[in-house]
Amino acid sequence: xxxxxxxxxxxxxxxxxxSIVIIADETVWNYYPNYFDFIKEKKIIIPIIISExxxxxxxxxxxxxxxxxxxxxxxxLCINFGGGIISDIGGFAASIYKRGIKVVNIPTTLxxxxxxxxxxxxxxxxxxxxxxxxxxxxxxxxxxxxxxxxTLTHNELLNGFGELxxxxxxxxxxxxxxxxxxxxxxxxxxxxxxxxxxxSFKAEVVKIDPFDKNERQILNVGHTIGHAIESFYLKKGDxxxxxxxxxxxxxxxxxxxxxxxxxxxxxxxEISNFIKRFFTIPTFTKxxxxxxxxxxxxxxxxxxxxxxxxxxxxxxxxxxKQKVEIAEIVEILQNDLR
Numbered sequence: 001x002x003x004x005x006x007x008x009x010x011x012x013x014x015x016x017x018x019s020i021v022i023i024a025d026e027t028v029w030n031y032y033p034n035y036f037d038f039i040k041e042k043k044i045i046i047p048i049i050i051s052e053x054x055x056x057x058x059x060x061x062x063x064x065x066x067x068x069x070x071x072x073x074x075x076x077l078c079i080n081f082g083g084g085i086i087s088d089i090g091g092f093a094a095s096i097y098k099r100g101i102k103v104v105n106i107p108t109t110l111x112x113x114x115x116x117x118x119x120x121x122x123x124x125x126x127x128x129x130x131x132x133x134x135x136x137x138x139x140x141x142x143x144x145x146x147x148x149x150x151t152l153t154h155n156e157l158l159n160g161f162g163e164l165x166x167x168x169x170x171x172x173x174x175x176x177x178x179x180x181x182x183x184x185x186x187x188x189x190x191x192x193x194x195x196x197x198x199x200s201f202k203a204e205v206v207k208i209d210p211f212d213k214n215e216r217q218i219l220n221v222g223h224t225i226g227h228a229i230e231s232f233y234l235k236k237g238d239x240x241x242x243x244x245x246x247x248x249x250x251x252x253x254x255x256x257x258x259x260x261x262x263x264x265x266x267x268x269x270e271i272s273n274f275i276k277r278f279f280t281i282p283t284f285t286k287x288x289x290x291x292x293x294x295x296x297x298x299x300x301x302x303x304x305x306x307x308x309x310x311x312x313x314x315x316x317x318x319x320x321k322q323k324v325e326i327a328e329i330v331e332i333l334q335n336d337l338r
Contacts, residue, residue, distance in 0.1 A: 007143075008104075008106065008141075008143045009038050011104070011141055011143075012038070012039060012077075015077070017042070017075060017076055017077040017102075018042065018072075018073050018075035018076050019042040019043070019044060019070065019072050019073075019076045019077075020036075020039055020042060020043050020044070020076065020077050020078075020079060021044045021046065021067060021070075021072055021076055021077070021078045021079065021094075021101075022036060022043065022044065022045045022046065022079045022081055023046045023048065023063060023078060023079070023080050023081065023082075023086060023089075023090035023093070024045060024046065024047050024048065024081040024082055024086070025047075025048065025050050025081065025082030025083060025085075025086050025108065026047040026048060026049050026050070027049075027050065028081060028082045028083075028108045028148075028151075029045070029047050029081070031151050035081070036079075036081075044066065044067070044070045044072065046062075046063055046066050048082075048086065048089075050082065050083070050085050050086065051085075051239065052085065052125070052230075052234055052239050052242075053234075053239070054085070054089070055085055055088060055089050055123075055124045055125045056124050056125060056126070057124060057126075057133075059089055059124075060089065060092060060093045060096070060124065063089075063090070063093040063097075064093060064096075064097055067093075067097055072097070072098075072101070073098065074098045074099070074100075074101055075101075076101050076102075077101070077102050077103075077104060077140075078090060078093075078094035078097075078101055078102065078103045078104070079103075079104045079105075079106060080094075080103065080104070080105045080106065080117070080139075081106045081108065082106075082107075082108055082109070082112070083107065083108060083109035083111060083112045083116070083156075084107075084109065084111045084112045084115070084116030084117070084242060086112075087105050087107065087112055087116045087117045087122065088116060088122045088123055088124070088131070088134075089122070089124060090103070090122075091103055091105070091120075091122030091135075091137050091139070092122040092123055092124055092133075092134060092135060092137070094137060095122065095135040095136075095137030096135070100137060102140050103137060103138075103139045103140060104139055104140055104141045104142070104143065105117035105118075105139045105141075105142045105143070106142075106143045106145075107142065107144060107148075108148040108151075109148070109149075109152060109156055109159065109160055110149055110152070110156070110157060110159070110160025110161065110163075110164065110190060110195075111156075111159050111160035111162075111163050111242060111243050112160075113144050113146075113148075113160070113195055113199070114160065114163055114164055114167060114195055114198035114199060114202070115163045115167075115198070115202065115219075117139070117142050118142055118199055118202050118203060118206070119138075119202055119203075119206045119216075119219075120136045120137055120138035120139065120206065120210065121134065121136060121212070122134055122135060122136075122137055123135070125231075125234070128231055128234055128235040129231055129295060130227045130230050130231045130234070130295075131227070136210065136211055136212075138210070142199075144195065144199065146187075146190070146192050146195060149187040149190060150187045152187065154185065155241065156241075157185055157186070157187065157190070158185065158241070158243060158244060158278060158279070159241040159242060159243035159244060160243055161185055161190075161243060161247075161278060162222075162241075162242075162243030162244055162245075162246045162247035162250075162278075162279065163242070163243045163246055164179065164190075164194060164198060165179065165247060165250065165274075165275060166219075166221050166222050166246060166250060167197070167198040167201060167202075168180075168315075169221060169250070169271065169312060169315060169316075170201070170218050170219070170221055170312075170316065170318055171197060171198070171201045171316060172197075172315075172316050173315045173316055175194065175197050175198075176315050178191070178193075178194065179194065180270075180274050185278060202219060205218060205219060214320070215320075217309075217310050217320050217321070218310055218318050218320060220309065220310055221250065221253065221310050221311075221312065221318060222246045222247070222249040222250030222253055223246060223249060224249065224253070224296060224307060224309040225248075225249035225252045225253055225292075225296070225329065225333075226242075226245040226246040226247075226248060226249025226250070227245065227249070227295070228249075228292045228293070228295035228296045229245045229248055229249060229282075229292055230242060230245035231292075231295040232288070232291055232292045232295060233245075244279060247275050247278070247279040248279060248281055248282065250271070250275060251271075251272050251275050251276070251279075251281050251337055252332055252333060252335075252337065253309070253311060253312070254268045254271050254272055254312060255268065255272070255332055255335065255337060256311065256324065256328070256329075256332050257311040257312050257313075257322075259328075259332070260311065260322065260324075262311050262312065262313050262319060262322070263311075263312050263313055263314065267312075267314065267315070271312075272337065276338070280338070281337045281338050283334075283336050283337075283338065284333045284334060285334070286330070286334055288333075289329075289330045289331075289333035289334050290330055292329075292333055293326050293329050293330045293333070296326060296329055297326060305325065305326045305327075306323055306324070306325060306326070307323075307324045307325075307326060307329065308321040308322065308323055308324075309321075309322060309324060310322070
């Protein structure tokens with residue numbers, strides 16, 4: 001069950017875990033080396049240097065080896081301390097180790113707070129394809145503290161903001177109306193109420209559709225094209241953040257939605273122009289578009305050469321399974337939307 005609380009220490013005290021494994025972003029750990037000092041015994045710390053490239057089986061094997069060396073058993077707790085990559089790879093490793101140990105997420109980035117740490121999805125990349133291998137393994141708790149945002153770089157805030165824009169589009173209009181008034185992006189400008197609304201919306205959707213069969217696909221707005229673009233850059237060795245990819249994917253999917261006469265030109269331009277205030281929309285050649293489309297063909301949300309993806313009708317109104325041909329995506333990707 002997902003529950004958002006702030007008192008980590010009382011949760012740990014209430015439970016008699018055999019040991020506590022902390023999988024931590026090394027940079028975050030260096031900022032907060034004393035964060036877990038209240039845990040006096042049975043503490044195993046696994047710091048990881050973060051990049052999208054480490055989301056692979058080799059990193060999982062490293063985690064599993066350290067758990068095994070420390071004789072971690074099934075009564076242990078795994079704490080994922082960091083951003084979305086940590087909750088992804090830590091959640092996956094914990095779900096597999098001894099057929100699954102309990103997990104707590106402590107997200108330290110905006111992206112992880114509103115999305116990655118919530119919902120139980122986790123995974124690793126394989127053959128340059130984003131999240132090709134993964135499981136559903138729901139955290140016991142998610143502890144959110146907005147103060148972590150103060151240490152983030154501007155690029156990391158952008159990473160989360162791309163995902164926050166998605167939530168503003170798929171939930172009630174008041175969130176969109178508030179977010180589009182933001183004068184500039186900083187930790188102080190990100191309101192706690194925005195985080196709360198995004199978290200509450202995702203938690204409610206996940207409760208209805210925990211295993212991503214129907215309603216949960218609303219959370220994939222911007223992600224079908226976004227994940228493909230992310231995989232494209234990952235293979236090139238020119239890494240792009242998830243939130244950046246989602247923002248770019250959202251612009252192309254909004255264009256697609258307008259092309260299919262699902263969303264008005266006025267709203268499509270309003271959304272695209274707002275996103276372009278913060279994100280640079282790339283242009284792609286036909287060859288590049290075909291390569292990106294090949295990743296869409298391998299995406300978990302596709303069937304053969306036809307994509308079924310959620311497209312926007314209006315703020316808070318989504319057509320969940322719109323049929324789109326891969327050839328249409330190739331054509332759209334070649335448009336200059338800068």
